[in-house]
Amino acid sequence: MAWYPGAIKMELQPESDAQPAIRPTQFIVHSIVAPWTARRTYEYWRDSTNLESHFGVDYQGDVGQYIGTETRADANAGANRRHDGTGAVSAETASNLEASDPWNAKQIENLIAIGVWLHERHGIPLRICRGHGDPGFGYHSMFPQWSTSGTACPGRARIRQFREVVFPGIVARANGHTTPQEDDMALTREDIEKVAQRVWEKDHFINVPWGTETNGQWMAKSILVDNGARLRALQAAVTELAARGAARDAVLARLAEGGGLSAADAQRAAEAGATAALDRLAIALAAEGEG
Numbered sequence: 551m552a553w554y555p556g557a558i559k560m561e562l563q564p565e566s567d568a569q570p571a572i573r574p575t576q577f578i579v580h581s582i583v584a585p586w587t588a589r590r591t592y593e594y595w596r597d598s599t600n601l602e603s604h605f606g607v608d609y610q611g612d613v614g615q616y617i618g619t620e621t622r623a624d625a626n627a628g629a630n631r632r633h634d635g636t637g638a639v640s641a642e643t644a645s646n647l648e649a650s651d652p653w654n655a656k657q658i659e660n661l662i663a664i665g666v667w668l669h670e671r672h673g674i675p676l677r678i679c680r681g682h683g684d685p686g687f688g689y690h691s692m693f694p695q696w697s698t699s700g701t702a703c704p705g706r707a708r709i710r711q712f713r714e715v716v717f718p719g720i721v722a723r724a725n726g727h728t729t730p731q732e733d734d735m736a737l738t739r740e741d742i743e744k745v746a747q748r749v750w751e752k753d754h755f756i757n758v759p760w761g762t763e764t765n766g767q768w769m770a771k772s773i774l775v776d777n778g779a780r781l782r783a784l785q786a787a788v789t790e791l792a793a794r795g796a797a798r799d800a801v802l803a804r805l806a807e808g809g810g811l812s813a814a815d816a817q818r819a820a821e822a823g824a825t826a827a828l829d830r831l832a833i834a835l836a837a838e839g840e841g
Contacts, residue, residue, distance in 0.1 A: 551618025554605070554667055556660070560592040562602055562616045569622045572637030574672040575685035577665055578626050578696060579712065581645040581704035582606070588614030591642055601625065605641035605664060611656035613664065619672065628695040632683065638696075639668055643704065652707040658716055665720035676721045678713075687717055 551566070553559055580603065582591060591606035592614050603625040606614040617623045619639050622631040629638040641664060643657055653661070665687060668674045679686040682693035689712050690696055690703035697703075704712075 552620050552671055553618055554613070554615055554664060556663055556667070557605065557613040557615035558588060560589070560614045560616055562592070562595055565600075565602060565623075566617050566621060569617070570631060571620055571635070572622050572631050573635050574619050574639045574668065575636045575674060576629060576638035576679060577668050577674055577687050578629060578638045578640050578690055578692075579661060579688075579704055579708075579716075580625060580640060580642045580690045581649040581708060582642040583645055583647060583649045583703075585609065585644050585646060587644070588612040591644075592616055603640040603642040605639075607641055607643045607657050607660045607664075609644050609654055609657065611660065613660050619668070626690070626696045627698045628682065636683075636685075639672075639674075643708075645705065645708075649703065649705040650707065651705075653711055653716075658711065658719070661716050662719040662723060665716070666724045669720065669724050676724055678717060687720065 584590075586594070586606070587608045587610065588606040589612075591603075591608070595602040595616055601624040602616055604615060604617050604619055604623045606616065608614075622637055623640050624630055625640040625642065626638045631637040641661065643653060643661070645651055665674075669676060674687070675685050677686040679688040679692065682695035688696075689709055691701050691709070694700065
């Protein structure tokens with residue numbers, strides 16, 4: 551059995567000795583839907599149910615560990631222990647009664663520290679799980695195989711924090727980047743592309759049901775393609791408008807030197823062309839707004 555040195559050991563018996571061994575390949579985070587301390591969570595596992603997680607992370611900064619990380623715990627349904635002996639390590643985190651609040655700074659720090667230790671102790675790879683059996687890091691509602699009856703755990707606010715703060719924090723610290731603040735620097739093109747990718751993941755990836763594991767990626771790609779087409783349509787309309795304006799100016803210039811049309815006729819003809827171009831531009835803009 552393996553015990554995290556940053557936790558208060560509160561060993562559950564008989565589970566700790568009786569449950570089968572696992573080879574940890576995943577770390578899955580939960581919200582317990584109660585503002586409990588690590589000690590109160592232990593008491594709940596001990597007295598009220600035969601289910602449990604490996605860790606409890608409370609608001610005050612305490613971490614409790616109830617089962618060694620090489621022993622099965624029961625919080626992750628099909629990820630608890632697989633036929634090949636692999637399984638997930640689980641951490642319950644204190645929350646409000648609706649599981650709608652974000653993790654506080656102490657909880658985030660503890661989740662990052664546990665994640666780094668699991669990577670170093672058990673070799674859990676520094677990636678978000680790509681499937682329900684794929685080694686890496688995740689949250690309870692990520693795959694239906696991790697819940698027997700469906701769940702929104704750990705809640706939208708915490709899912710966002712997991713992707714934007716907790717998991718990047720684990721990767722950064724595991725790679726030796728421990729300083730949270732760095733000198734301000736101008737964004738490179740690569741930085742901008744990473745930010746754009748993160749925006750698409752935020753808006754079109756984490757909120758897609760996990761019926762298929764590639765839904766979110768396909769959706770983001772298709773939206774980018776659609777927006778590219780709209781942008782090209784806008785550019786074409788603007789280019790045409792500019793060209794018609796230049797043509798009108800040329801006609802008026804020739805009339806100034808003498809020509810067969812009156813100035814008023816030429817002006818009306820040129821403005822009609824410009825109006826048509828503006829109409830096309832308005833249609834393109836409307837399509838962009840609807841998208």
